[in-house]
Structure formats: structure tokens, C-alpha cells
Amino acid sequence: MNTEKVAKHIIQWLKEYAENAKVKGFVVGVSGGIDSALTSTLCAETGLPTLCVEMPIHQAESQVSRAEEHIKQLKERFTNVSDVRVDLTTTFETFKTAVPTIDDKAKVDLSLANTRARLRMSSLYYLAGINNFLVAGTGNKVEDFGVGFYTKYGDGGVDLSPIADLMKSEVYELAAFLGVPNSIQKAQPTDGLFGDSRTDEDQLGASYDELEWAMKMQEKGKTLDEFEGRKQEVYKIYTRLNAINQHKMLPIPVCEIPNELK
Structure with missing residues (x-):
């Protein structure tokens, strides 16, 4: 893959899409993972306002620290980048008390994991709405079109998908080219939806x-x-x-x- 040309192509595509849609910029949920780091960097490279959003729900400290490191680096590199933290832990806990439960723990845990993703999607669209931004998706080709490893109407609910035609290996290649922090490049991929240390490979x-x-x-x-x-x-x-x-x-x-x- 010609990383430089691919990067320029995606950046130009993002910019043209936003301009044609008559929106001001992008909002990206930043998790501390490689996909959201690459997506937010590509959005920042357009020169359009890019809002990075942290949305912890009982999040592992390692994920939080990587997200914070990435956002700090982006803000130092790009004047068009801003950030906001929306702590959804209390909202998530309130939701759990409002819905019925069953004895099948595996089903309950999976449904609650998907609920985390859907709470985050709602938050991103709220922020997009008040800022006239687009929600940029962070899914790659293997996740989105191979194994369907995402939450329907959660992280799958987006306005546009800039990296969905990139294999995971290509995501890493492009992330290295664009200067994503090494801590993120080396971290084991995880969706962080279960509040434990399980990785994507563990699940898949x-x-x-x-x-x-x-x-x-x-x-x-x-x-x-x-x-x-x-x-x-x-x-x-x-x-x-x-x-x-x-x-x-x-x-x-x-x-x-x-x-x-x-």
C-alpha cells in the first residue's frame, strides 16, 4: 500500500464530503485503540474542526491513558482539534436499574456491552447535532464487512466511514505513517465493552x-x-x-x- 497516497486520498475524501454536506467538521469517539486514533488523525489532517470525545464507562485505566495521550498529541499537532470527556458510567448504571434482567448472565452481559456502545453513539450524535458536525466511524474492513465485529446502531451508527476499506494491517501501516502514539500501535486490540481485560482475539x-x-x-x-x-x-x-x-x-x-x- 502506498501509505502517503492513501492518506491523502482519505483526507481529501473527508474534506470534500464535509464541504458537500455543508457541515463544519467531525466528531470522533476516541477509545485508546488504533482505529479511533487513525480516524481522528485523518479527520484532523483535513484542517476542519475535529472534536475528540472520550466516553468512559468503567473503562480500564490503560485504555483511558492511551486515549488521553493520543488526544494530547493531536491537540499539540493540530489547532483545529478540541476534546470533551463525557463520563457515561452513571448513565449506564442508571440504565441497568431501569431495565428487567434474566438469569442468563452471558446474554445479559452481551446486551449490556452493546448498550455501552449505543450510549456512546447517542452522545456522539448529540455533540454532532449541536456543533453541525458529522460522526466519523472508526470501523475497519475486517470488522465492518468480514466478521461484523461491532454493535448495530452503536459504533456501527455513523455518518461516514473513512477507514472501512482498510484491512487491520493497513490501519496499522497508515497509523504509523501518520504518527499515532507507539503505545496505541503496540496495544492489544480490544473493544473495551465488558469492563475487563478481554481482547478482540479472545472474543473472536x-x-x-x-x-x-x-x-x-x-x-x-x-x-x-x-x-x-x-x-x-x-x-x-x-x-x-x-x-x-x-x-x-x-x-x-x-x-x-x-x-x-x-
């Missing part, structure tokens, strides 16, 4: 490098019986996640009423 069962490989194999029309050992296991993981998460990747189904019934 495969690394992003493995999932990229599987995504490319699927695009080539490969089948499961063409692989053995770990490759077969990874391909099975990828194709299963890709299948069960199609509801996130496809348009919302609409029940069309036949004309003769109207």
Missing part, C-alpha cells in the same frame, strides 16, 4: 492477521475442505461470523406491500 477466536487471510480466501472462493489444521479452524471461525452477522452488513429488510393490496 482468531487474530486480525488470521481473519484478514480468511477474508481474502473467501473472496477467492475457497472452501473449508481446502485447508487443514489451524487454517481450517480460522476459516471456519471467519465464515461462521460472516454468516451470522450479515444482518449488520445488509440494508434493513423492508416488507414491501404488493400494489394489489393497497
